[in-house]
Amino acid sequence: MSIKRIEPGARMSGAVVHGNTVYLAGQVGEGATVTEQSKSALAEVDRLLAAVGSDKSKILQTIIYLSDMSTFAEMNAVWEAWIDPKNPPARATSQAALATPAYKVEFVVTAAI
Template identity: 35%
Template sequence: MLSTISTNNAPGAIGPYSQAVKIGNFLFVSGQLPIHPGTNEMPESVAQQTKQSLENVKAILEAAGSDLQQVVKTTVFLQDMNTFAQMNEVYQSYFSGNYPARSAVEVAGLPKDALVEIEVIAYVPDNN
């Protein structure tokens, strides 16, 4: 059964898409920009933007009954691959050693001129 997930603890969609879609035990989280849901502000540095994007992902996962430890795949979009090390330092602090599969790609641009955007695929345990 397919269902959409939405939470006020992450920024709302800025287009015709859902924050996440759950099918069976898998959750597909749309790319999360580093927008703070309470202020609609975006931090300036790649490190701060990575942290906010992951906080947004975390909020959506929790709304679906999952968490960061259930993430099986991430895709990180960077405006500049030269900022990979700064992103990676923050990114690794959100996962405890059992890292998900990951792709990181440089893109020509991101919505709202963000420096980073992160999407994930996660497992949702049966009790949720």
């Protein structure tokens, strides 16, 4: 089975397709708040999924990292407005130190094509 790398860089690819599954790198967004960063990151998830012929209705699993769990409700408000309510994926959310202090939220997505 072939492997296709989408937007490969020095450290990682934006997405990797193997068979009928796409794995997205952790997506972080721009902005000062969890709301802004969540909206920005999820827009990038939409873009990457579209690039491989998928969409959010085909997300199998999402892992969400928050730099501070006190922003859980703020992130969830964005998530609930964005996600396909008829096709919610399996999901886990935890607190973690992210790559830089500016990052407040990161989404790791696996989806079907």
